[in-house]
Structure formats: C-alpha cells, structure tokens
Amino acid sequence: MLGLKLPTDPRWVNIVEKNIEEILTDHAFCEQKATSTAISLIVSFPEYTELVQEMVALVKEEISHFKMVHDKILERGWVLGRDRRDDYVIELLKFFPKGGSRTTQLVHRLLYAALIEARSCERFRLLSEELQDKELATFYRNLMVSEANHYTMFLGFARQYGEKKEVDAKWQELLEYESKIMSNLGKKETVHG
Numbered sequence: 096m097l098g099l100k101l102p103t104d105p106r107w108v109n110i111v112e113k114n115i116e117e118i119l120t121d122h123a124f125c126e127q128k129a130t131s132t133a134i135s136l137i138v139s140f141p142e143y144t145e146l147v148q149e150m151v152a153l154v155k156e157e158i159s160h161f162k163m164v165h166d167k168i169l170e171r172g173w174v175l176g177r178d179r180r181d182d183y184v185i186e187l188l189k190f191f192p193k194g195g196s197r198t199t200q201l202v203h204r205l206l207y208a209a210l211i212e213a214r215s216c217e218r219f220r221l222l223s224e225e226l227q228d229k230e231l232a233t234f235y236r237n238l239m240v241s242e243a244n245h246y247t248m249f250l251g252f253a254r255q256y257g258e259k260k261e262v263d264a265k266w267q268e269l270l271e272y273e274s275k276i277m278s279n280l281g282k283k284e285t286v287h288g
C-alpha cells in the first residue's frame with residue numbers, strides 16, 4: 096500500500112490505545128505542520144501557479160483537520176498540550192542534501208511531503224482498523240482517505256516539475272531509506288513514533 100516498504104507492526108495500536116490523549120496531541124500538531132508546509136511551499140515557490148492553487152486548498156483542508164482533532168481533545172475533557180518531538184521527521188530530513196538547483200529543492204520538498212502523507216495515511220488506516228474505540232476508528236477512517244489524496248498530489252507534482260525518471264529513482268531510494276528509519280520505530284504513542 097502506498098509504496099511503503101515496511102508496514103507498521105499492528106501492536107503499535109496497543110501502545111496508542113493506552114494513551115489516547117498523547118496520540119491526539121501529537122496528531123493535532125501533525126495537522127498544524129501539514130498546514131505550515133503548504134504555506135511555506137507557497138512562499139518559497141510562488142511562480143508554480145498550479146502548486147500555489149493546490150496549496151491554498153490544502154491549507155484550508157489541513158487546518159480543518161487540525162480543528163477536528165482539537166475538537167476531539169476538547170470533547171474528551173482535555174486541553175491541547177505542547178508539540179511533541181518527531182524523531183521520524185528529523186531522521187527523514189537527513190536524506191536530502193542541502194543545496195542543488197531550485198527545481199531539485201522543490202522536488203525534494205514535494206517528495207518529503209508525499210512520504211509523510213503516505214506514512215500518516217498508513218498509520219491512520221491501522222488505527223481505523225484496530226482501535227477498540229469505534230468512534231475514534233471512524234474518525235481515522237475519514238482522515239485516511241484525505242491523506243491518501245495528499246500523497247498522490249505531492250508525488251504527482253514532483254513528477255510534473257522534476258525529471259520523471261530521476262524523480263521515480265529518488266522516490267524509490269527515499270522509500271528504502273524510510274523503511275530503515277521505521278524499523279526502529281512503532282514503539283511510541285505518536286503518529287510517526
């Protein structure tokens with residue numbers, strides 16, 4: 096599914112289930128970061144008109160996801176906590192070299208975004224299938240569909256703006272690299288932990 100090389104161990108859901116407040120807090124900030132990424136792509140690459148248009152739509156969608164998660168936190172009588180450290184994202188960023196042409200930079204940012212969307216989608220699918228809390232399971236099913244669309248959109252833009260063969264090769268390398276990161280994760284109650 097989604098080209099990912101290493102599926103998440105379903106036992107990760109058992110860890111999550113013991114601390115719903117933690118996953119919701121981390122998840123809220125994932126949605127905030129998705130919003131910020133979309134804004135930052137507009138700021139960095141304003142001349143890519145089609146991308147800008149899609150990012151405007153994405154900003155609205157991701158901030159609405161943030162609100163949905165925030166509402167869930169409030170419904171359960173909690174208050175949103177501080178952002179959590181995302182080791183997955185820190186490791187992922189190391190894959191991309193600094194510098195390169197503007198197009199290369201854009202392609203890297205798009206592939207990075209595509210992968211985070213893909214992995215989040217995979218995690219949401221697992222939650223939607225395995226969570227005992229059926230209300231939350233349905234919540235994650237709906238979000239999973241959105242994130243799958245985002246994954247395809249980002250990958251599509253990378254192929255459109257970059258050299259397709261090079262982009263596909265880079266994407267495969269990135270998937271390999273990501274599977275190695277993932278082999279050490281799946282032990283924390285965070286979206287990518």
Ligand SMILES: [Fe+2]
Pocket residue numbers: 126129156157160241242
């Ligand atoms: Fe989202």
Ligand SMILES: [Fe+2]
Pocket residue numbers: 129157212241242245
């Ligand atoms: Fe997304």
